[in-house]
Amino acid sequence: MIHEILPVGPLQCNCSILGDQTSHEAIVVDPGDDIPRIMALLARHSLTVKQIVITHAHIDHIAGAHRLKQLTGAPVLYNQNDIPLVRMMAEQATWLGIATPTVEAPDDTLDEGKIISITGLTGSILHTPGHTEGSVCLYLPDQNLLLAGDTLFAGSVGRTDLPGGNMRKLLTSIHERLLSLPDEITVIPGHGASTTIGAERSSNQFLQDI
Numbered sequence: 001m002i003h004e005i006l007p008v009g010p011l012q013c014n015c016s017i018l019g020d021q022t023s024h025e026a027i028v029v030d031p032g033d034d035i036p037r038i039m040a041l042l043a044r045h046s047l048t049v050k051q052i053v054i055t056h057a058h059i060d061h062i063a064g065a066h067r068l069k070q071l072t073g074a075p076v077l078y079n080q081n082d083i084p085l086v087r088m089m090a091e092q093a094t095w096l097g098i099a100t101p102t103v104e105a106p107d108d109t110l111d112e113g114k115i116i117s118i119t120g121l122t123g124s125i126l127h128t129p130g131h132t133e134g135s136v137c138l139y140l141p142d143q144n145l146l147l148a149g150d151t152l153f154a155g156s157v158g159r160t161d162l163p164g165g166n167m168r169k170l171l172t173s174i175h176e177r178l179l180s181l182p183d184e185i186t187v188i189p190g191h192g193a194s195t196t197i198g199a200e201r202s203s204n205q206f207l208q209d210i
């Protein structure tokens with residue numbers, strides 16, 4: 001598998017490019033900004049984007065999705081429970097002091113258990129509400145990989161003080177959906193350093209109390 005992680009935009013959202021080196025098909029996760037850099041990396045690996053997966057509809061994760069769809073023809077997928085956040089995109093833009101991006105309704109919703117696949121690569125969606133109602137993680141068991149969005153970070157958890165956030169739901173999602181995964185799974189959070197399920201299970205202070 002080809003896996004490029006590039007922090008994009010002012011909040012350095014971790015955009016992932018997941019590609020299969022035989023079929024040259026790709027999934028792009030959270031193209032929040034810097035679409036020219038993403039397009040250049042796709043070209044360097046001769047990859048064709050088949051799916052654009054958004055872990056949640058915060059502006060730093062979704063703002064470039066429409067542009068990437070225009071350039072590649074790939075569908076934009078996110079959970080329908082985040083549509084209220086899409087309707088607040090102008091307000092979200094004022095948080096960052098940037099122009100309001102075009103964000104459309106999803107081409108398909110990312111419900112629990114939905115399979116995301118390209119030729120040579122398969123993942124499934126875990127619905128993990130808490131950071132937002134529509135937050136999801138993309139789990140690729142054959143690659144021992146979890147793209148966690150802003151649900152779980154190295155040594156921390158997602159903030160819940162933004163609209164749609166709920167700490168009780170967040171901790172329930174992490175304990176029931178993520179800590180049930182094997183220790184060796186590599187976790188790529190929505191921002192910052194990568195980690196593993198085992199490391200977070202044993203040392204993340206936010207997960208020790210319940």
Ligand SMILES: [Zn+2]
Nearest residue numbers: 056058131150
């Ligand atoms: Zn977020």
